[in-house]
Amino acid sequence: MQSDSEWLDRAKEVVRSDADAILAALEGIDGEFLAVARLFAECRGKILVTGSGTSGNIAGRAAHLLSVGGTPAFYLPPADGLHGGLGVLGPEDLVLALSKGGSSDELNEFCKRAKTLCAGLISITADKASALAALSDHVIHLILPARSDLGAVVATGSSLATAAITDALVEVCRVARGYSWDRLLFTHPAGAVGRDAEQSLKRLHGAEG
Structure with missing residues (x-):
């Protein structure tokens, strides 16, 4: 049984790791981020945001906030997309895929098909050599400290860092669109x-x- 002080130390360690992951996301705010922001700001269709697991939860949040900020967006899980939901995509739409590792078979199959139906595929991932990155027209690189996630398994800090990058897209696009x-x-x-x-x-x- 751990002591109260050990519990508090562990809790503080998690918060520090989360904070470090978010601050590391600043490294991804570069020329590639700017290119994606321009695409989003000039998009005449909608932004389909997708992701699996915890990334899916962040994708839903991102789609909502993009819309709140005047960039029309919606969330579609890759599983739903592969069961016919891909039919929602039009030639002026863009797809934003979120995945730390970029190796989800379901997500990548979705993105492979989605790319043929829309104006472009953008990903936010920590692995620039992943299958998802290879599929993408633009990749915002998620640079993460070694201890970002619990046990290097549970997507804690990495998901917050991804959310921070999408928040930055929300505000830059809001201003660019004059919203x-x-x-x-x-x-x-x-x-x-x-x-x-x-x-x-x-x-x-x-x-x-």
Whole structure:
């Protein structure tokens, strides 16, 4: 049985590892990131975001936030895509695939087929030599410290780092598309965000001024 101090030390170690993984994601904010951001900002279709397992959860979050920020996006699990969901893709759409290792057979089969139906395939992965990276038109490289994930097995820090990169895409594209805070808050009238919209706009416009 571990002591209270040992529990606290382990918990703090996890948080430090998560923080280190997110900070390491800064290395992926480079020219390739910029090329992807331009593609997203100029996309006339929608961004299909996909991933398996924990990456799928991050993909769903990314699709939601891209849409919130004025870049139309949706999440489609690769398994659903391989059961007919691929039919949603059009020639002006883009696919963003998230995978730490880039070796999921299901995801890669989805992306192989999706690439023939859309305007381009972008991936965020830690392995630039992976099958997913080889399929992709653009790869945002996820650079991770050695101890990012629990036991180097559970996608803890790596998933947070991926989320940080997609958050950066959300904001860069929001600005590039001219999607103002007024428009964002108009499409987000519910919850505390909607309730405090007037105050938020005063604060945001004040900051911009």
